[in-house]
């Protein structure tokens with residue numbers, strides 16, 4: 001499996017390090033890397049973990065044609081508005097018969113159904129385990145471990161920044177101080193309103209619903225309320241009562257078969273199972289017809305776990321082709 005990376009930031013570099021560490025058992029070479037500002041680099045045999053970038057390819061098509069990989073790994077930044085240019089990158093790879101793995105939830109939240117059909121027509125694999133909950137099995141759990149099961153809904157606490165901000169406010173800090181704390185930890189976006197207003201959770205909920213419940217929805221369709229209204233006074237009052245506030249994502253299949261999606265702050269006891277998921281940890285429960293509620297938890301994941309999600313998809317593709 002020859003691999004090309006589109007994007008070489010935190011995730012792309014962690015993935016290159018992981019692949020290098022696993023090289024003896026999984027000898028998949030990286031043969032090309034394309035970035036926005038650092039340039040492009042190719043090596044027909046294998047690039048080193050820290051490559052020297054050269055002149056940028058003029059376009060994604062030029063890059064893919066010259067790198068000629070079996071698998072393209074799309075790890076450019078999220079564009080929450082329309083998922084571009086990642087969607088075009090993915091289509092360019094499909095058009096060349098190249099399998100695609102992405103950690104970028106934009107394409108899954110905005111164009112999953114179309115991309116799934118295009119991958120099928122091109123007879124290539126399209127995988128995205130790292131888009132929700134880093135490398136923890138979410139999509140692969142549903143695909144590989146729940147045969148015959150219909151997912152009727154899900155409940156998730158999937159946004160780290162909101163958890164860190166509420167916890168800071170419960171200690172008496174302001175929302176701005178809580179956001180600054182999350183930014184220092186490298187968790188919050190530079191524009192933290194994406195997290196605070198629930199857009200990150202909405203994008204994840206749309207991606208999950210599109211894949212797991214065959215919904216055809218976008219982040220804009222999610223009923224969305226963030227935590228922006230929370231005051232320090234209210235947060236401290238809740239703490240004194242042994243309660244907290246969590247930004248929860250919920251999906252439910254309606255009687256007519258459509259899917260309702262909601263992201264909203266919910267007050268709950270601090271001992272509630274959802275409330276015990278703090279910091280960068282995440283929890284997602286699938287509600288199903290045959291298996292009751294079953295889920296996945298990830299404790300304090302980081303970029304190494306996101307890289308692992310890409311790696312697990314790569315190994316799975318290598319096994320299946």
Ligand SMILES: NC(=O)c1ccc[n+]([C@@H]2O[C@H](COP(=O)([O-])OP(=O)(O)OC[C@H]3O[C@@H](n4cnc5c(N)ncnc54)[C@H](OP(=O)(O)O)[C@@H]3O)[C@@H](O)[C@H]2O)c1
Nearest residue numbers: 007008009010011035036037038075076077078103104306
């Ligand atoms: N960080 C995490 O823990 C995490 C977890 C789950 C999912 N994700 C997702 O993974 C993706 C990558 O995250 P990251 O943290 O690695 O981002 P990042 O550090 O900002 O890196 C993004 C990379 O993409 C490149 N790039 C930007 N626009 C491009 C374009 N049009 N064509 C080619 N390359 C382009 C950048 O190039 P330059 O460096 O030259 O500008 C950079 O190398 C995002 O979609 C993110 O949402 C991240």
